[in-house]
Amino acid sequence: MSATVVNDPVGGAARGVPRPDLRQDMQGEMPAQERVDIAMRHFVRDFGAVAATYMESCVHCGMCAEACHFYVQTGDPKYTPIWKIEPFKQAYKREAGPFALFMRALGLKRKVTIEELQEWQELIYDSCTMCGRCTLICPMGIDIAALVSLARHGMHKAGLVPHELWAAAERGEREGSPLGATPKVLKERIEWIADEDDVDIHLDKEHADVLVTMSSIEIQKYPQAMAAVAKVLNHLGMSWTIRSDGYEATNFGLLSGNADWQRDMSMKMIKAAIACKAKLLLLPECGHAYTAMRWQGANVYGQPLPFKVRHISEFLGEHIADGSLRLKKGLNKTVTFHDPCQVARRGGVFEAPRVVLAALGAEVHEMKDNRSMNWCCGGGGGVISIHRADAIRYKAFEIKMRQVEDTGAEMLVTSCSNCRLSFDDSQAHFHWDKTAHSLLEAVADNLDDTLPARSVAPAAIVNPYREAPAP
Structure with a gap:
């Protein structure tokens, strides 16, 4: 990836993040205005009552910025999570909001341009893992991660997806x-x-x-x-x-x-x-x-x-909780656990991995931010596949690297292969001495065969941690 560091006193370059050469990827052959029209049409089509409520609820408090690893590590205002859905918001206000007719008639809301959509491609794809930390912190309950996902639908329809993804x-x-x-x-x-x-x-x-x-x-x-x-x-x-x-x-x-x-x-x-x-x-x-x-x-x-x-x-x-899965206490060491964003924060699975680690005899040293407040590894949402995003992804990973180091744990474990891939890639980039290990593989290496397992039919399985719908 070629990159140029620009004079940017408040932005990413000032924090050591080289800005990638502009590389807006497009699929298909269509005029620029047609791409804009398609994107905006699909942005509007995805509005429902919930999305419309989100659009009207933002009080511009800026709390989501401090929850985003990309913003925290760069200080660049453009990485503020709610800003990443600005074209989506503009489409709503011009086409579907309560004052849309009035705004169009008076020209109070200008149309989004192809150049803006090309710039927003980087924000919606390269610098958002849809980890949901901004959603969790928003005092108005706006699910910004879900809105980014909806915005990606319109970008796809317009043929504006990073080519690797x-x-x-x-x-x-x-x-x-x-x-x-x-x-x-x-x-x-x-x-x-x-x-x-x-x-x-x-x-x-x-x-x-x-x-x-x-x-x-x-x-x-x-x-x-x-x-x-x-x-x-x-x-x-x-x-x-x-x-x-x-x-x-x-x-x-x-x-x-x-x-x-x-x-x-x-x-x-x-x-x-x-x-x-x-x-x-x-x-x-x-x-x-x-x-x-x-x-x-x-x-x-x-x-x-x-x-x-x-x-x-x-x-x-x-299966550990119901006694059917018996393990040897083979992890007789200090361990820290990385909560995968989609499984933990977005899915609510916090305690099950810790039950497993306890059964393995691990002494868990929690990171400063864990469970629902865990910091993303920076590779989710397809970001790890986008080469031009490497610089900012590595910068975002520094939060996780520091927090792992601060635990003093001997071993790092996670339950997401994409997170492992992000850790492995960043480990090589930073010449770091920590390797992310698989929770599943740790279990398989420590099955206790001295006592017969008590088989339980899948139909009888209940979740002792949470059966409530995901947020």
Whole structure:
């Protein structure tokens, strides 16, 4: 990535963040004004009563700025979270707000230009992980992260998505996996890892109680996750399978703003679960996969899902709590846990990972900001895939790096493979000596086989931590 540091006394460059060369990515061939019209039309189309209430509720207090890792690390006002949805807000006020007719007639609200949309592409995609920390801190309850997600829908329709993110989403739609983990690759990886770890990994069983899904990051970079989940489920004596017709949980349709591709990816898993009569769809260590299926899956399906959906950390915590999963206290060391934003802050899963760590004998040293107030690793929302965002992503990561160091913990653990990827990449960039480890893999390495596991049917699973809807 080429970058130029400019004289910017209040902005990112003054804080050591080089500004990337302007690189507005576009898909398709259409005139500039047509792109603007399409984007604004879809911005307006996505307004509902809730979004309209959000638009009218902002009191410009600036609290969301101090909650955003990109703003805190750069001091640049343009990274204030509520500013990231300004074109969305302009479309609302001109086209759908209570005074829209009046404002248009008097020209009080000018039209958004293509140049502004191109500039906002960086704000909506490169410098927002949709982590929800701004949402949590907003005194008016504005879900800024959800509004950014809606704004991405309009940007996608206008062909204004960063090319790396668009390419991954398009590949996911075309091949079934955004990172090339096709059914053929999946089968080859399973055969290899099953042989290497001497573990039975069930593929394409006709009927199973549990459908296991994977993240393409795990399949391609962290394949030990496949062995780990197999060891745990075999230890519990469960009937389970991975299905080659619905295994990919990573949803780049959600991240890019393509609602149709998001639906297609989710429906593959839903159909596979129904086909094998699964009682439980088990999601991998992936935050946005959790959002896409646990909280949006029923909307995609059009009715309540005929099976339960659990993130792997929830599943592990539940089975430790009910006594069916017994572990050795193999982590006899100090550990700090990184809460993945989508699973913890957006999904409410705070205590399950800590139940797991306690069962492993870990002494948990919490970061200063943890659970709902956890700072994002900077790589979520597809940001880690956008090369021009590297400089600001690394700058944002410095918060997390400092907080991990301040705990003095010997080991860092998380339950999201995308977070692990962000940690690994930043570890290499900063020559840092901390490695993020998988919660699931720690469990698989410390199964207690001295006592037989007490099997529990998935239909009996209840969440002892939270059954309330996600915020």
